[in-house]
Amino acid sequence: MxxxxxxxxxxxxxxxxxxxxxxxxxxxxxxxxxxxxxxxxxxxxxxxxxxxxxxxxxxxxxxxxxxxHRDDTLDEQALTEFVNARPSGATGISSTLMPDLVALAVASIPFDDEHLDDEPNPEMLVEREPQLLPKFMREGAELERRMTGVIEFREGLEAGDPRAAMAVQLIGTLVRASAARYFAPGSTTHFGALLVDSLDAARALFSPTPEGTE
Incomplete structure (x- = not known):
């Protein structure tokens, strides 16, 4: 029962x-x-x-x-999987944090769903109705605060650790860049693949190949 x-x-x-x-x-x-x-x-x-x-x-x-609603932005099952995906025995920031954030974003943003093509994105809505911008910004800020707290919990960080907030800012930037490419005329690549590609590009910037090597 x-x-x-x-x-x-x-x-x-x-x-x-x-x-x-x-x-x-x-x-x-x-x-x-x-x-x-x-x-x-x-x-x-x-x-x-x-x-x-x-x-x-x-x-x-x-x-x-x-x-x-900001809760619509995150898939709750994927969020639980994200928290539980931290490698056992990891100390400090886990090596899989950013890839796991990418997986969470792909699961939570249904860009490849059948309804996507006819649903306006926030940028289009704000252009149509500028008075919506402050509300979109407030919802975005609340979502960022929530995700910062989730990362702090998963990674065992003290509240206010700047690395958690930076991870949220970085994944947000990668999502926006990937979405722009996804919506570009003629684009046929899935959003998930574009987001992984964006993460790889960010890694290349933070870990450049030493001069004189290939």
Whole structure:
């Protein structure tokens, strides 16, 4: 009975997550089509197939739906795997920290999913509605703080250790650079491959080949 209830709870949680993500996706599409003030919550709900009451179970206002929720940015299973991936016996910063962050980003950012092509990215939304920028920035800052804490925990670092914050800044830069290449006209390479390539390029900068060697 307990196992059955746990499975049921898991299915419900997945359903709630799908509904929340779809509300954000459709809110972003409507914003690009009509502007933030060009559609109503009721019209958004009709697109998704949920009630107005359901909408307010997830978001306080229409622009909150457009921004989304920072918890949507991280795949929780992948986050757990990231924390547990630290090599046993490692001391200090583990050698797999950055590759494991890349794996977490690939799992959490579904750039290769079927819905990606029709979903506007934050840059497009801000260009359409500049007043969204402060909210996107606040959500981004909260996500960075959360990830910094996760890295501190995984790596056994003291709170405020600058290396954890630097790792978050670096993976963010790599993700943005890879996303720009992914969305470039004519690009056919998967996001994950581009992100790994970006990490390799960063490594080459930090560990250049000595002069006179190949």
């Amino acid at each position: 307990g196992e059955s209830a746990t499975k049921t709870d898991g299915v419900r949680a997945q359903r709630r997550e799908r509904t929340r993500r779809e509300l954000t996706r459709q809110a972003r599409l409507l914003t690009m089509e009509h502007g933030l003030n060009g559609f109503t919550v009721e019209e958004l709900c009709e697109r998704v197939g949920v009630s107005r009451r359901t909408f307010f179970n997830y978001f306080h206002a229409k622009d909150d739906a457009v921004i989304g």
